[in-house]
Amino acid sequence: MTMTRITRIAGALIAATLALAAPSHAEAEKLSVVATFSIIGDFAKTVGGDRIELKTLVGPDSDAHVYEPKPADAIALARADVVLVNGLLFEGFLQRLVDASGTSATIAVLTDGADILNDPSGGHYHYVNGQAIFHATPNDPHAWQSVRNARTYVENIASAFCDADRDGCPSYEANAAAYLDQLDSLDAETAQAIESIPQDRRVAVVAHNAFRYFERDYGVTFLAPQGVSTESEASAADVAGLIREIREKRAAAVFAENITDARLVEQIASEAGLALGGTLYSDALSSADGPAPSYVEMMRHNVSTLVDAINGG
Amino acid sequence: MKRLILSASVVAIAATLGGGSALAEDVTAWRLFVSDHAEPVVNVIDALDGDLLDTFTVKGPASLYQSSSGETVFAVQGNDGAVSAISSGIAFHDHGDHADIDIDDPKLLDVQIEGAKPAHFVELQGYIAQWFDGEDEVRVFTEKAALEENLEIRTANVGAAHHGVAVPYQNHVVVSIPNPEDASKRPIGARVVDFDGNTVGEDVACPGLHGSAGSGSLYALACDTGLLLISQEGGAPVIKHLPYAASLPEGSSSTLIGGKGLQYFVGNYGADRIVVVDPSEAENGFQLVQLPTRRVHFAVDPIRSRFTYVITEDGQLHKVDVLEGKIAQSLKLTDPYSMDGHWADPRPRVAVAGDNIVVTDPLKGVLHLVNAETFEKTGDIEVEGKPFNIVAVGGSGAVHDHDDDHGHDHNHDHDHD
Numbered sequence: 152m153t154m155t156r157i158t159r160i161a162g163a164l165i166a167a168t169l170a171l172a173a174p175s176h177a178e179a180e181k182l183s184v185v186a187t188f189s190i191i192g193d194f195a196k197t198v199g200g201d202r203i204e205l206k207t208l209v210g211p212d213s214d215a216h217v218y219e220p221k222p223a224d225a226i227a228l229a230r231a232d233v234v235l236v237n238g239l240l241f242e243g244f245l246q247r248l249v250d251a252s253g254t255s256a257t258i259a260v261l262t263d264g265a266d267i268l269n270d271p272s273g274g275h276y277h278y279v280n281g282q283a284i285f286h287a288t289p290n291d292p293h294a295w296q297s298v299r300n301a302r303t304y305v306e307n308i309a310s311a312f313c314d315a316d317r318d319g320c321p322s323y324e325a326n327a328a329a330y331l332d333q334l335d336s337l338d339a340e341t342a343q344a345i346e347s348i349p350q351d352r353r354v355a356v357v358a359h360n361a362f363r364y365f366e367r368d369y370g371v372t373f374l375a376p377q378g379v380s381t382e383s384e385a386s387a388a389d390v391a392g393l394i395r396e397i398r399e400k401r402a403a404a405v406f407a408e409n410i411t412d413a414r415l416v417e418q419i420a421s422e423a424g425l426a427l428g429g430t431l432y433s434d435a436l437s438s439a440d441g442p443a444p445s446y447v448e449m450m451r452h453n454v455s456t457l458v459d460a461i462n463g464g
Numbered sequence: 465m466k467r468l469i470l471s472a473s474v475v476a477i478a479a480t481l482g483g484g485s486a487l488a489e490d491v492t493a494w495r496l497f498v499s500d501h502a503e504p505v506v507n508v509i510d511a512l513d514g515d516l517l518d519t520f521t522v523k524g525p526a527s528l529y530q531s532s533s534g535e536t537v538f539a540v541q542g543n544d545g546a547v548s549a550i551s552s553g554i555a556f557h558d559h560g561d562h563a564d565i566d567i568d569d570p571k572l573l574d575v576q577i578e579g580a581k582p583a584h585f586v587e588l589q590g591y592i593a594q595w596f597d598g599e600d601e602v603r604v605f606t607e608k609a610a611l612e613e614n615l616e617i618r619t620a621n622v623g624a625a626h627h628g629v630a631v632p633y634q635n636h637v638v639v640s641i642p643n644p645e646d647a648s649k650r651p652i653g654a655r656v657v658d659f660d661g662n663t664v665g666e667d668v669a670c671p672g673l674h675g676s677a678g679s680g681s682l683y684a685l686a687c688d689t690g691l692l693l694i695s696q697e698g699g700a701p702v703i704k705h706l707p708y709a710a711s712l713p714e715g716s717s718s719t720l721i722g723g724k725g726l727q728y729f730v731g732n733y734g735a736d737r738i739v740v741v742d743p744s745e746a747e748n749g750f751q752l753v754q755l756p757t758r759r760v761h762f763a764v765d766p767i768r769s770r771f772t773y774v775i776t777e778d779g780q781l782h783k784v785d786v787l788e789g790k791i792a793q794s795l796k797l798t799d800p801y802s803m804d805g806h807w808a809d810p811r812p813r814v815a816v817a818g819d820n821i822v823v824t825d826p827l828k829g830v831l832h833l834v835n836a837e838t839f840e841k842t843g844d845i846e847v848e849g850k851p852f853n854i855v856a857v858g859g860s861g862a863v864h865d866h867d868d869d870h871g872h873d874h875n876h877d878h879d880h881d
Contacts, residue, residue, distance in 0.1 A: 251787070
C-alpha cells in the first residue's frame with residue numbers, strides 16, 4: 152500500500168503535537184481500528200473479526216459529506232493503530248481530524264488501486280435540509296458501488312492489518328479470501344439480476360449521484376438533479392429540466408436515498424408522474440434492524456429494489 | 465478596487481488544480497478588526513505586517529462579530545443604538561480540492577440597523593438574528609443582503625421584551641422564552657417560531673438562559689440546568705436539552721464559544737473554571753478545567769482545533785487542550801486586569817489569526833502576538849486608544865488567472881469555512 156499524503160502529514164505533525172496516548176494495541180491486545188463510515192466499518196469487521204477493536208465514525212444512515220468530527224473521534228484516532236478511509240475527498244472532515252488528533256496511526260486509503268471514475272462535472276450535489284450543497288470531487292469517490300472495487304477495499308484492509316499486526320496476518324488473509332469469494336458471487340448475482348430488466352428500462356432517478364460506478368459496471372443509468380434545492384428559487388426551473396431528461400430517457404422509477412431526506416425526490420416523482428420505487432442505500436448502511444446492515448445486504452437490497460420497482464412498474 | 469496581494473503573503477507560485485494544470489499563487493491574508501473601548505472606531509489591521517489598513521468611524525464603541533464566511537464583520541454598538549456592517553474584503557470560494565481567495569479593500573457598508581438597545585448577535589449559515597433588548601420581536605436578515613447594502617429585515621415574535629437571544633434559520637427562528645413573572649429576569653427556555661407568528665413544536669425549558677455559540681451544524685444555548693442543543697431535522701430546527709453531568713460541581717455556564725473543525729463547546733463554569741463539552745458523549749462529554757485565576761476572555765483556535773485559549777486576570781494566556789481537558793501551556797502576557805469592577809471595563813480580548821494568537825491590551829494600547837505553534841510571544845502591534853474587542857478574518861487560498869479552464873464549474877454556490 153502506498154504511503155499517502157495524509158499519512159506523511161500526520162507523521163510530520165506528530166513531531167509538533169503531543170500524542171494523546173500510545174497506540175493501544177499492545178495494551179488491549181487487539182488492533183485498534185477506526186473506520187470513517189459504515190460501509191468501510193463493515194469491511195473492517197469482516198476482515199478483522201475478533202482481533203480488532205473497531206470504531207466507526209459516521210454511522211448508519213448518515214452522510215459523511217456533512218459529518219462534523221467530535222473530540223471523541225479525535226481521541227479515537229489518537230489511540231488507533233490503523234485508520235481506514237475511502238479517500239478521493241469523500242471524507243471532507245478527515246484532514247482536520249487527523250491534524251487535531253496528532254495520530255501516528257497508519258492511514259490506509261482503501262480506493263488506492265481501485266478502478267476510479269473521473270467526474271466530468273467536478274463533483275456532485277448532496278441535499279441537506281432542503282438545500283443543495285456541492286461536493287467538489289474531481290474523481291467520483293463512491294467507488295464501493297462497484298463490487299469489483301469493493302474487492303480492492305478488502306484487499307487493502309487485509310494488507311493494512313497485516314502490516315500492523317503480523318501475528319494476525321493469516322487470520323486477516325483467510326477472512327479476506329472468504330469474503331472475496333462472497334463478493335465474486337455478489338458481483339455475478341448483481342449482473343444477472345440487472346439482466347432481468349429490459350435494456351431500455353434501465354434508467355432510474357436518484358437525488359444524489361452516488362451510483363456512477365454501479366452504472367458503469369451493471370448498465371443501469373442514473374439521473375440526478377444538479378443543484379436543485381427544494382427551497383431555492385431556481386427549484387422549479389431545475390426540476391423542469393430534470394423532468395424533460397426523465398421523459399427523454401424514459402426513466403422507469405424514482406428512488407429515495409437513506410442519507411437524504413425524500414422531499415426532493417417526492418417532488419420529482421410527482422412532477423414526472425412516476426411512483427417512488429423505494430429507498431436505495433448509497434453512502435451508508437442501515438441500522439442493524441434495517442434492510443442493509445452489511446455491504447452484501449446493502450447491494451442485494453439495492454438490486455432487488457431496482458428490479459422490483461422497474462419490472463413491477 | 466482589488467488590493468491584490470500587496471498586503472498578503474504569496475507562498476507558492478504554481479499549483480496543479482483539479483485534473484488540469486493552472487498557474488496559481490497560494491496567498492495568505494489575515495485582517496484584524498479592532499474596536500476601541502471608548503471611541504466610536506473600528507481599526508482594520510493587516511495581521512501579517514501590522515499595517516493599519518483603514519479606520520472606520522461608527523456611532524459608538526462596538527462589540528465585534530464576524531460571519532462564518534468571514535466576509536462580514538458586524539459592529540454592535542450597544543450603548544449607542546446601532547449595528548454597523550463592514551465588508552472584510554476577504555472572501556473564499558471552495559472548490560473541494562482547493563479554495564480561491566479574493567482580496568479587496570475593507571469597506572464600511574451603507575447598512576445600519578438602529579434600535580434602542582442592540583444586544584445579542586447571532587449568525588448562522590449566512591442568516592443573522594440581531595436582538596434588541598426592549599423590543600418584543602427579533603430582527604433577522606442575511607449576510608448576503610448586508611453585503612449588497614440592501615437589507616430586507618424579517619421579524620419574529622419573542623413574546624415580550626427581555627434580554628434574550630435568537631438563532632436564525634431559513635424559515636424559522638429559535639427564540640428565548642421570557643420569564644412570565646418578570647421579563648427582566650433571565651429567560652426560562654427556548655422555542656421554535658416562524659415568521660408568521662406560529663410556534664413549532666413544544667417549548668423546551670432551560671431556566672436562566674444566557675450565552676450561545678455555534679459549532680458546525682449545532683447551536684447551543686447555555687442555562688442553569690445544561691445546554692440546549694439546536695440542530696436541523698427535516699427543514700426545521702429541533703431543540704434538545706443536554707443536562708450538565710452529575711459529576712460536575714454545582715454551577716452553570718452563561719457564556720459559550722464553539723469549536724471549529726471539531727464539534728465542541730466551551731463555557732465558563734464559575735469565575736475561575738471552564739467546562740469543555742463534547743455533546744456526542746452526553747454525560748461523559750463534560751470536562752472541567754480549573755484556571756489559576758478568574759477568566760477574562762476565551763477564544764477557540766479554528767485551525768489547531770484541539771486548542772482553546774483563555775486569558776485570565778493575572779495576565780496569563782493559557783492554551784487549553786480540549787481533548788485532554790487541561791491547560792497545556794501558559795504564558796504571561798499582560799499586566800493584571802482585575803475582574804473586580806464593572807463588567808464592561810477595558811480588559812483583554814483574544815482572537816486567532818492564522819499562526820498568531822492576538823490579545824488586545826487596552827490599557828497599554830497594543831496587540832500582543834503569540835505564535836500558536838510555539839506558544840511564544842513574537843511581537844506587538846501598537847494601536848491608538850484602547851484596543852478592546854477584536855475579530856480576525858482570513859486564511860489561505862489560490863489566486864489564479866480565471867482565463868484558465870479548471871475543468872469544473874466555478875459558479876456553484878455553497879458554504880465553506
